[in-house]
Amino acid sequence: MDQASPFDDQLAALLPRLRRFAHALSRDAADADDLTQAAIERALRSKAQWQPGTRLDSWCYRIMRNLWIDTARARSRKATHEAPEEEGLGVGEDPRPGIEAAVDLHRVMDAMSRLPDEQREVVALILVEGFGYREVSEMLGLPIGTVSSRLVRGRTALLAMVGEQ
Amino acid sequence: MNDDKFFAWLDDELDPADAAEMQARVAADPELKRLAEQHRALGAHLRSAFDPIAEAPVPERLEAALRPTAQVIDFAAARRTRSMPALAQWSAMAATLAIGILVGTQVPRGSSAPVEAQAGQLYAAASLNRALDTELASAPAGDVRIGITYRDQAGEICRSFTGAAGSGLACRSGTRWRMKGLFAAPEGQGSDYRMAAGMDPNLAALVDSTISGEPFDEAHEKAARDKGWR
Numbered sequence: 001m002d003q004a005s006p007f008d009d010q011l012a013a014l015l016p017r018l019r020r021f022a023h024a025l026s027r028d029a030a031d032a033d034d035l036t037q038a039a040i041e042r043a044l045r046s047k048a049q050w051q052p053g054t055r056l057d058s059w060c061y062r063i064m065r066n067l068w069i070d071t072a073r074a075r076s077r078k079a080t081h082e083a084p085e086e087e088g089l090g091v092g093e094d095p096r097p098g099i100e101a102a103v104d105l106h107r108v109m110d111a112m113s114r115l116p117d118e119q120r121e122v123v124a125l126i127l128v129e130g131f132g133y134r135e136v137s138e139m140l141g142l143p144i145g146t147v148s149s150r151l152v153r154g155r156t157a158l159l160a161m162v163g164e165q
Numbered sequence: 166m167n168d169d170k171f172f173a174w175l176d177d178e179l180d181p182a183d184a185a186e187m188q189a190r191v192a193a194d195p196e197l198k199r200l201a202e203q204h205r206a207l208g209a210h211l212r213s214a215f216d217p218i219a220e221a222p223v224p225e226r227l228e229a230a231l232r233p234t235a236q237v238i239d240f241a242a243a244r245r246t247r248s249m250p251a252l253a254q255w256s257a258m259a260a261t262l263a264i265g266i267l268v269g270t271q272v273p274r275g276s277s278a279p280v281e282a283q284a285g286q287l288y289a290a291a292s293l294n295r296a297l298d299t300e301l302a303s304a305p306a307g308d309v310r311i312g313i314t315y316r317d318q319a320g321e322i323c324r325s326f327t328g329a330a331g332s333g334l335a336c337r338s339g340t341r342w343r344m345k346g347l348f349a350a351p352e353g354q355g356s357d358y359r360m361a362a363g364m365d366p367n368l369a370a371l372v373d374s375t376i377s378g379e380p381f382d383e384a385h386e387k388a389a390r391d392k393g394w395r
Contacts, residue, residue, distance in 0.1 A: 008231065011231060012228075012231050015223050015227060015228070015231065016218075016219040016220070016221075016223055017219050019218055019219065019223060019227065020215050020216070020218040020219040023215065023218050024215060033224060033226070033227065036227055037226060037227055037230050040227065040230045040231055041230055044230075044231070107214075108210060108211060108214035108215075109214070112211075123211070124215075126176065127207075127208050127211050127212070128211050128212060128215045132176075132178065133173070133176070133178050145169070148169045148172065148173060148178075149169060151172065152168050152169060152172050155172070155204060155207060158207060158211075159203055159204060159207050162207060162210060
């Protein structure tokens, strides 16, 4: 228990942020929490692969992002316009109180959801999660120039969609 | 102009010399200035939309996904060395208990029942009492397994345990173990499932709401036993 608990404690402390990132990636509250849960489970199972001294947050974000890519791929093979099977099982709760807040969240999420996936993840990691370009480049395994140009395209498109309202 | 450099400046990614140069250019160019303001506002808007998700309480199922690890580790040895005999009393008790904290009715009577009621309180008895008194999580024996041991907010030692048909939490009260909660295993799921799935979420929530500090480690648990759980 002793050696396990620093990892578990850090992971627990990361949970709210991971959840936020999941919402940015998956655009749907129920999917986001499924993704968060899958990421936690994967992180716990892969605990031995994490190297103490390196950033646990980047490691977990990468796990989540890879899981999400797998899920998104599997989904896109299904009929795109059909409601996902699990929709009937549980409607995700908007974690924010109040109608106004929900409207804001919707508007921004709507704009985010219209971004291509590769721009959306970079926008989320840098503008929402506060990672640096270098960290994101390492996390996603992309050249830093690719990260920065995806970010420029993503934020420019977002501004066009949200900025006018 | 170089878009990437402008945005790198906006995101504090430039080295000081380049940043100063870009700063001067933006200051001299109303169009760039406006763009910088718009993008700063966009960033703030994004954060204000997404931050509340990180500030909201984490759903129970996500918390629960995190909790089992310590238990799974503790139980791994137990799973390897033996399988649990089913305990008739546990099954009978689980069948009569609603999931949740016991209210002290419908407790099976008899000298071997694992709990007994006294003055409106439930206390561990028989095999459960023996397990709570003597067993260590690191050395499981018998038909009740100890999960975690910790001190609660009132300063008493509490121990979680799992039997064949349910799990629970007991805290020291004088020289006895007073039951804080008993949770039936989900219908049709035996102890193997419970070990794999980790702590019952209701039990985990009860532990969370009562624990003060960290659970005891192996040495601490043993020392506490040797001192009679005071």
